[in-house]
Amino acid sequence: MKAATFSVIITNYNYRDYVGEAIDSVLAQTRAVAQVIVMDDGSTDGSAAWLAEHYGNDERVTLRCVSNGGQLSAFVRGMDGVTGDIVCFLDADDRWDKDYVAPSASSTTVVATSISCSPTSTCSATNRALSVTRITPWTLATPPSAHG
Secondary structure (H helix, E strand, O other): OOOOOEEEEEEEOOOHHHHHHHHHHHHOOOOOOOEEEEEEEOOOOOHHHHHHHHHOOOOOEEEEEEOOOOHHHHHHHHOOOOOOOEEEEEEOOOOOOOOOOHHHHOOOOOOOOOOOOOOEEEOOOOOOEEEOOOOOOEEEEOOOHHHO
16 A cells, blocks of 8 residues: 655745744654645745745745735645645644654544634635544545535
C-alpha cells in the first residue's frame, strides 16, 4: 500500500514576525510533507514581501497572495491545487513539533485543527468532500452520492 502524502495549508494575515516559524516547523518534519501552501490573506504588514524574500525560491513552498477574505476563505482557496492525500491546516502563529505528521502517516484516523466544519462538507472548488474523524489533517475523498 502506498504511504499517504501530506499537503499543508498555512494562512497568514499580518503575522510576518511568526509565519516563518510555522513554515520552518513544517519543513523540518521527520516525515517530509509533499506540499506547503502559504496563503497570505491581504496582509498589510509586509508579510507578502517577507515571504517572497525568504521562501520565494524554495521549491517546497507555494506562496499565494490573495485579497483579504478571512481565514476560512484563505484555507478554502488554498485547497485549489492540493496534491496530498491528507490536507493539514496550520495557523501562521503556530508551529509543529518535528514528529507532528509522522503518527498520522500510518493511521487511518484523520485529525483537523483551527477550523469548524460539519463532519462532511464540501470546501473546495473541485467539489471534493472533506471527511473529519478527529480534530487536524483532513482527508480528501469522493463526495458521498447524497451530496451530488
